[in-house]
Every structure is written in structure tokens, then in C-alpha cells.
Amino acid sequence: MGQVLLSRTVSGRPPALKTVRPEYGLDPGFEQRFAREIARSDQVRSPWTVSVVDYSPAGHRPQWPATEYVAAPSSRCPTCAVTSISSPCTRSMSFICI
Numbered sequence: 582m583g584q585v586l587l588s589r590t591v592s593g594r595p596p597a598l599k600t601v602r603p604e605y606g607l608d609p610g611f612e613q614r615f616a617r618e619i620a621r622s623d624q625v626r627s628p629w630t631v632s633v634v635d636y637s638p639a640g641h642r643p644q645w646p647a648t649e650y651v652a653a654p655s656s657r658c659p660t661c662a663v664t665s666i667s668s669p670c671t672r673s674m675s676f677i678c679i
Contacts (some may be wrong), residue, residue: 583643587650596634597651599642615644622646 583600590596605611619636631649 583645588647595650596647597649598645598647601642603666606642606644611640612644619646633661 583602583605586600588596588598600650601615609640612638616639618635622633623628631651633646633648634646
């Protein structure tokens with residue numbers, strides 16, 4: 582989907598800002614699907630999912646959603662790059678691959 586960046590709100594809250602790759606924005610139906618996904622994600626309540634706290638307005642490029650930040654090891658940590666999925670690093674991850 583794009584990159585995930587740790588951001589900071591004016592009040593000091595640390596959301597995860599997910600940027601959408603520019604080529605996805607060129608797809609004529611992407612913006613509508615993106616808006617539907619954001620709306621539906623707001624209906625999910627689970628201790629295993631993060632809430633969307635903000636998102637880009639219609640027509641904005643690049644498109645982005647901001648979600649609650651969950652502290653976890655990076656998917657690019659050295660342990661993950663050289664070991665199997667059962668490594669301590671991967672067992673503690675809480676994220677969605679994009």
C-alpha cells in the first residue's frame with residue numbers, strides 16, 4: 582500500500598500515518614474503495630485492531646489514513662531478516678503488512 586510513518590499530533594498523540602502509493606491513486610475506483618474501507622474500519626471494535634483516527638480528504642494526494650499507534654518491533658529488524666517466522670521479534674509484532 583505504501584509507507585507507515587510514526588507521526589505526532591499537536592496534542593502529542595503518536596498516530597501511525599500510512600501513505601498510499603501514488604500508482605494506487607491513479608486507479609479510477611481506488612478513492613471510493615479507500616473511503617469505504619475507512620468507513621467500515623470504524624465499525625470494527627476489537628482489542629486486536631487499531632482505530633482510524635483521521636484520513637485524507639477526498640481528492641487529496643497522496644491519500645493516507647492515520648491509525649492508533651501500537652509500539653512494536655519494526656518489520657525490518659535484523660532478527661526478522663535472518664530467522665524464521667518463529668523468531669522472538671516476529672512473535673511480538675502487531676501490525677498489518679501493507
